[in-house]
Amino acid sequence: MIVHRLNEKVWPFIERHQLIRSHSKVLVAVSGGADSLLLLHYMAFLSEKLALKLHVVTVDHQLRGEESRRDALFVQSLCAKLQIPCTIKRVNVKDRMRQEQESTQIAARKLRYEIWQEMMQKDGYHYLALGHHGDDQLETMLMRLTHFGRPSSFQGIPVKRPFSSGSIIRPLLCLSKDEIYQFCHELEIVPREDPSNLSIDYERNFFRHQILPSIKERNQVAHHLVQSLTERLQEDEEFLQNEAYKLVEASVHKSTKPRSVTLHIPSFQEYAIALQRRAFHLILNYLYTTAPNVITVQHEDDFFSLLHQTKSNAKLHFPSGLEVRKHYESVTFAFRDDDKLALSSKKIQVPGVTELDNGAKIKTEIVTDCIDEASHQMLIPFIEGELSIRGRKAGDRMAIRGLNGHQKLKDLFINEKIPTFKRDNWPLLVDENDQILWVIGLRKADISTGQQTEQYILLTYQE
Incomplete structure (x- = not known):
């Protein structure tokens, strides 16, 4: 049976990462595309094996008018045949784009996650199952390689991560896009294709259609190698982050009124540079209520240059009024406006x-x-x-x-x-x-x- 062959590929991946427990409630996100439809059929198969309680949610972004509505109804109809309850949620992406000055993809993504979070909290789901596959992972790693200079950013899509009342799981990361389409063909699953997925105006589609084919031509299992790489990077990063937390606890003094951080330079520099870099970002996460998107590798480089300056006093200006001041052997992070608050008698x-x-x-x-x-x-x-x-x-x-x-x-x-x-x-x-x-x-x-x-x-x- 075809679904059993699919299970032979996916189930070892699920077991290795301990993705799902029996008798769990699972919210399955389905768009109507090949990856999410295969995920739906596989979760339906798995529900009998693990006694899972499934519920499908499909989001109509209302970006393609009647066609978007028909996509949602198609998913609902398929769920009825599989005897799985389905909820259609409609969101106004264009309104969000205008209000928040966001791109189409970012606005749509944030609205989807808001819906998923609300449903998980309201109905107590243990897992949110998403249909990302190995080619998605490869695209993500390539995109991050061209945009970020921090090792901690080069981790890819997590197989499992905490979310809302439970966890997000991605059981199909072990499959390539070609494998997904092959299984859909064999299972007679006819996906609904979103025409926007063909436009290279979107960055991900550029990598998908212009870059990945050349890589896959050279190595058909590149997605497996990249998946292994991301898992190892995540494990290494988890260890380094824990060590960086220890550094911050040992060498950094935090104040709440005003919100500021002071570190002793000689003590800070006793640690490995890899931990110093991560501690720097932990400090920023503590100080910024909402981390600005404009923090770059240049800010990190400027900070470490400040530590090594021979001047007794020096200062850096960071976004949102944050100032980083060196004074002899200490460095203080404090917001400029907070400095003006006088100590009252x-x-x-x-x-x-x-x-x-x-x-x-x-x-x-x-x-x-x-x-x-x-x-x-x-x-x-x-x-x-x-x-x-x-x-x-x-x-x-x-x-x-x-x-x-x-x-x-x-x-x-x-x-x-x-x-x-x-x-x-x-x-x-x-x-x-x-x-x-x-x-x-x-x-x-x-x-x-x-x-x-x-x-x-x-x-x-x-x-």
């Missing part, structure tokens, strides 16, 4: 917890013993007056513990190599007379904690 609750504008907290408690302080703590004699946190002012000075006399706050920041853009918003603990008691994280004032004091205030700074 705030009274400290004693005892209690006070949240600061930068997202940190100061916990205060009253103690009776003159205990040793940790670096993130300060112990002062109990006073009746108020304690506050504020930013710096012109002419600020303080009596630094361990030094004779006072020092200008400006000089302290310079000596400690604090970047200029951080100085105005550095949190300072002051008393009711506005005297600086603690430049938090840097220096503490010389305050007597004599034994005659019965109570103390212990302040703990929590980032």
Whole structure:
């Protein structure tokens, strides 16, 4: 039986990648083309073997008028013969193109995925089955090779990936386009062809009709080799990404208010360059709510040039107002508008917890013993007056513990190599007379904690 020969090719691929479990609910996306129709017939066969509950969805993009409508009705009619429920969804691609300034293919793709996601969440499907085949994989890899310079982008179409309430699976990636058409012919499946698939105005079609035939002429199993390559690249990339996450956790300091990232250059550069590159992109993913499409390899190159500059201070401008500043041995990523947010003065609750504008907290408690302080703590004699946190002012000075006399706050920041853009918003603990008691994280004032004091205030700074 023909479908059994198809299963002999596809089932080992499914088993190797653990694509589907028995007794699952599967949403099958069918357009009416050869690949999705073969997928539909194969999933119908597989449903008996694995006790699957299938539901087909076909999307009418309304780009070809009556012909698009007939395509959707054709799929619905075929599903009725196979006794598989089918849902037709209609979307307005042209409206989306106008509103979002997107190309036809991108707008159509996004609308399809929105429908699939909604249906999976609403009805609790475990899998969304798509009909991508080996030639699609080959096209994708060639397109990415001509557009991207990052190794992590050169991975191709995943066989399986998380999506909505379950996973997207692509069981036919092991077949070539020619094999799909041959099986359709043998199974007497007559696909409906979209004329737009012949136009080389679309980039994918250019690769499909102009480039792939020459490659397949030289090597008929090129799609198998490329599929193996993408699987190995994905496995390698998963490992490298996990290691890059460890790098970020160990060497990068994140702040939420304002949203920024600071890294210590010598510590960062102890890691392999492959991990540094991936950590750079993890940092950008953290900072950008929506990653801009204009981040390129050039931005990556500029960043690494910045790390190796001999200048103590240098700055890069990234999209959406993100600035990357080098200051001595540190680099800070911060949005330009966030730098202008002044640290507001705030009274400290004693005892209690006070949240600061930068997202940190100061916990205060009253103690009776003159205990040793940790670096993130300060112990002062109990006073009746108020304690506050504020930013710096012109002419600020303080009596630094361990030094004779006072020092200008400006000089302290310079000596400690604090970047200029951080100085105005550095949190300072002051008393009711506005005297600086603690430049938090840097220096503490010389305050007597004599034994005659019965109570103390212990302040703990929590980032």
